[in-house]
Amino acid sequence: MPPMRPQRGKTPKKRGKSPNNTDVVEPVEVYCRVRPLDNPSGNVCLKVVNPEAVNLISTESSLAFARTGQLKEVQYKFQQVFDEVTSQKTIFDHVALPLVDDLVHGKNGLLFTYGITSSGKTYTMTGTPQDQGILPRCLDVLFNTIGGFQSKKYVFKPDRMNGFDVQTEADAMMERQRRDILPALTPKTPGSGRQKKEFEFVRDTGRLADPTCVSDIDEDNTYAVFVSYIEIYNNYVYDLLEELPYDNITGYKPPQSKILRNDSYENMYVMSCTEVEVKSPEEAFEVLFKGQKRRKVAHTCLNAESSRSHSIFNIRLVQAPLDSCGQEVIQDSDKICVSQLSLVDLAGSERTNRTKNQGDRLKEASNINQTLMALRNCLELLRENQKSPGNPRMVPYRDSKLTHLFKNYFDGDGRVRMVICVNPKAEEYDETVHVMKFAEISQEIMVQRSQQVKFDLGFTPGRRRLGEKIREEQLREAEKIKIEQDIVPPPGPCMVYDLGPEFPNLQMVDYTDSATLINLIAFLAERDSKRQALAADFETKWSNFRGRLVGFERDYEQLQERNEELENQMKRQGSSSTKFESRCRSLEARLADVQAQLDDAHRMRREYEAKLGDKDLKLLQEKHEKERLRDNFKQRLEMNNIHWEDNLDKEKRKIEQQLGAQLEEKEKRFNMMKEVLETDTPTARPRTFKTPAPAPKTRTYTTPGMIQSARSESDVSSVGLPTPRSRTNTVSTVKPWGYGGGKSATKRPPPKTPVATPRAIPQYSLRHRRSRSNNETWLDHRPQGSLDLDTVLQPTLKKKKSVSKLEQKDTKTATKYMLTHQDVGSDGEFQTKYFKGDVLPTAGGGTQVVFNDVEVHKQREPGTRKRRSSCPQPSDFDGEWTDPEERCAIAIEGHRRKRSKPSPELVSHV
Known part of the structure; x- marks a missing residue:
């Protein structure tokens, strides 16, 4: 069955889900109970050292002694140790009474009894009618505590989904009539009479009830107790309280296995499980006895009545606050608090070599041991996860129905306690060792304890007692009025307005007849007295009626005045409310417009953000592409610069060779002219120098690998004027007349009669070209x-x-x-x-x-300065002697500084 359903703002939530986690964290509390020996003089393997520790001593017949050959003694500590003489009452007060106190205050609890077969688990849980165990005493204490504060039956109704609905008292009465009164009038089913006799036997067994009561209960709440009884047999869940269908031929049909579900608060519960509302411990014992009759019990070599399944008895306490008058429960399902106490009697672990089980008993023992092993594995993983929270492992709760059902408790939703039952016989040492190790692991697990549930609805405390006093006062006044009505007959409608019977016979037969006169006088006197009484009664009623009528008139006038005041006030408030309503409507219309504008703004914002994102992406792509092209162009430009410098060096050496050859040729011609002049010996004339006129500047072209000047038509033909589409710059050099090149030119003096060579007109090339x-x-x-630059050439x-x-x-x-x-x-x-x-x-x-x-x-802006080549022109050297090597060096340096960018041939694959 499920644990308590946490309510919104009323019950503490699970660990990790509450922002203000103030719940108390405490370990699983493990207690040890030692069973008395059947033979007090027999050998034992366990001794109680103190109220909190026991020593487990190996025996010569144990497997540990057979493996090591040594006797070992290990001490185990518990929350408390109960020896052989400890009473059931003492165990209940230490172990289960705090859980009942938590149950009353809206907190969950889980109690296990764990041990080997024939260790006293079932006796500790149930006991006998004269010496009750934990379960019956829990029911006694619970009903002793809430006995005077229980709600009427069927006010709380299970919704079949681990929750409860609230009904009114009228609906609860109809439900009680339908479910309790009408079935009593129907024919009995087979076996029902026997079951009733068994329940009567339970009532007449002379049970000794536990008088303990839990204090500090909220008297302004109303309570209801629901119990259920299930068992886990061969890893299947069965409802022990389910009404089985009956067939006249085959009898009762076998029960169907139930499935586990998660409710809306992620709590586990048994789907379609029967929950019975009980109003006394006796009714709860009837339910317990009915479930125990169906529980799987069999005979083994170690125990005459060995439990073959794990039984779970759930006590669910539903509480809800009363209304402000303290009379009825609040009709709100969200104000319900459900707490649960689960009492689990685990089946004992068994070894096949000792029990000699076969067939179904062997299968049952195997499933029992697997379930207990799954429980141990889950507890071990929980302990490891709590010790190293940085790398938690998944706890395999689904390996067993038992661990899957109670996973909420181990995850932190209630207090968990365990009673380890030990049989100190020496033959039980090998299995007792495993029980002790399991107990040692369990004590290291920390669980979260929920805080007390308190309803804070703003109502006055003590409203239940106030309502009871008001009802007692009303009953007392009603009894007093009834007594007064019995003593004094009520006036008014109860009195008959009649003067009495008709007149008697007035006929007188004799003048001496005095009897007739006496009867007439008596009759008239009686009638007169009646008339006076009726008159007095009429006067009294008239005065009372007049007083009531005057009071009514006075009240009516007051009410009329009050009504007029209220009408005037209502009119004033109506006008103000009308203004407020119109203002509210206008504000709502404005709010709708603003909301529409806001929606449009959000929509436009999303559209603009999308467009802006696309543009940013395109700009980023273009930026990357430009950077790539720039890097590629720089790389190629550097390579071309290297090739350009190499070509310039080659051209320099070639020009030097050509100029050297020309100087040698002119030197020869000069020597020849000198010889002629010396031979003829003409009359010497004074040497004249004519400043050469500035030659027109030539359009130069530059081509890598060739630098020459075009000064005449013969030079143009020899050099080869490039076509307008070629990119060739020609460096123009000036050679004065009679100047020889080479190193010897600096040693030879200039000729005495130099003759100026006429300068040729350079070839003119077009300044502009078309596309x-x-x-x-x-x-x-x-x-x-x-962008369009609007240049001249497009x-x-x-x-x-x-x-x-x-x-x-x-x-x-x-x-x-x-x-x-x-x-x-x-x-x-x-x-x-x-x-x-x-x-x-x-x-x-x-x-x-x-x-x-x-x-x-x-x-570029047009200017008056004419375009000029960067190469030196012959006019730059007029009137002075210049070395050809120096002129070539100047030309090459100018080309290096102001060279135009080459036109590399690039190949791009698309």
């Missing part, structure tokens, strides 16, 4: 957020497809590809770069892009 776009099918890849794509995000399907129909990229140049100006390439198919069925051109567009 190289053609009529091919272009794929214009322009990322989102690109790419013209006649047939194109513009996309912002490149996908594989976009490159299927395109033959050309152009990627737009915008960044800040080295001069701090914003620039747009167009990377162009060809779209080529791959062997795998896809496409790839081969980049072969780069266009850079910038915006």
Whole structure:
């Protein structure tokens, strides 16, 4: 059966579920009881050392002595040890009385009796009528405590789901008539008469009741006791109080196994278990006797009546507060507190070699030992989890019906106590050792003890006694009025307004007839007295009626005035309430509008957050892509710079060789002219120097691996003027007339009559070029957020497809590809770069892009300064002699400093 159902705010919850966990944690309390020996002179294996310890001594016939060859003596400590002469009353007062006290105060309790077969478990639990055990004494003390505070029968009704409903007293009376009175009038079923005689025998056994009573009970609550009796046989749960169907041919049908369920508070209970409401200990004993008649008991070699199942007798106490008048229970099922005391008589552990069991007895013993082993395993795991809470293990409660039913107690929902029953016979040593070890493990387990339940409904304490006094006073007044009515006949409607019988015969036959006159005088006197009495009664009633009528008129006038005042007050309050109602309606309408706006705002917020998340994701992707492209471009640029410097070194050496050859050739020509001049010996003329005119500046092109100047048509033809689409810069060098190169040029003095060589007009090249776009099918890849610089030159794509995000399907129909990229140049100006390439198919069925051109567009303000090449021009050296090697070094250094970015050929697979 289930433990107490915790109520909302009334009963403490389980450990870990209450934010203010103030419950007391205490260990499982284990007591030891030693059974008296049948033969006082026999050998024993257990001795009581003190009231809290025993010594277990091995014997020569034990298995421990056979294995080690030594006699061992081990001491075990308990909460308290009861020796052979301890009475049942003493054991009850120490073990079970605190559990009954907890039961009355709304707390749960669980009591086990554990031990081997024939150790006295059942005797400790039930006892005899003259010397009762724990169970009967619990019932006596409970009813002694709540005897005067019990509710009427069937006020509390089980809801078949481990809870209770509250009924009114009228409904409870109808239920009692339907269930108790009407079945008594129906024909009896077979066997019912015998059962009644057995119950009468239980009442007439001369039972000695326990007079103990629990103090400090809440008198403002009403109580009801429900009992149930179940057994666990071969790991199946059976209801011992179930009404079995009867068949005239086969008799009573066998009982059906019950299943365990969880209620709404996660407490375990037996589904469809019979719970009987009892109002006295005798009724509870009838239920107990009925269940014991059905319990599985068999004869073994060690015990004449050995329990073959685990029996569980549950006592559930239902309490609820009374109303403010202290007369009826509050009709609210949430104000009910249910506490439970479970008394468990475990079957004894057995060894087959001693009991010689066979067939069903062997199967029963096997199931009993498995159940006890499952209980021991659960307790061991609980102890390990409590010692190391950091890594708890799952406790296997479901291995047995017994552990599964009482898992709430071990998880912390009530006090748990255990009575270890020991048979001190020397032959029982081997099994007693296991019992002692189990007791030692159990004492190390900590369980949570719930706090006392108190109903705080705001009612005045002592309302039950106040209600009883009011009822007694009402009964006393009713009896007094009845006595007065019996002594003095009530006036008014009870008095008959009649002057008496009719006049007697007034006929006089003789003048001397005096008897007739006497009768007439007496008749008239009686009638006059009646008339006076009636007149007095009428006057009294009239005066009473007039007084009542005046009082009624006075009360009526007062009530009328009060009614008018209340009507005026109601009108005033009605106007104010009307204003409040209109204001409430307007506020509700505003609240609805604000709520709608709030819902719209929440919806828009979610939409904007989603959009913002998408944009952030896209920006992050674009950032990563730009960083990747920048790193790739820097890597390739560094590689190209290395190749560029190598090409410059090669060009430098080549130019030096060419200039050296030209200087040698001119040296030869100069020597030849000198010889001619010396041979002819003409008349010397004064040497004149003509400053050469500044030559027009040439458009230079730079091509890696070749640096030459174009100064004349012959030079252009020899050098080879690049086409406008080539990217070639030409470094212009100036050679004054009659100057020889090489190292010898610094040693030879200049000629006396130099002749200035006319400067050739350099080839003019166009300053601007047009876009190289053609009529091919272009794929214009322009990322989102690109800006239009409105430069003079723009790419013209006649047939194109513009996309912002490149996908594989976009490159299927395109033959050309152009990627737009915008960044800040080295001069701090914003620039747009167009990377162009060809779209080529791959062997795998896809496409790839081969980049072969780069266009850079910038915006600059027009100025008056003419564009000039970074290379030195011949005009830079007019009027002074300069070494050709120095001029070449200056040119190369200028190209290194202000070289344009190359156009690497990039291959990108799509």
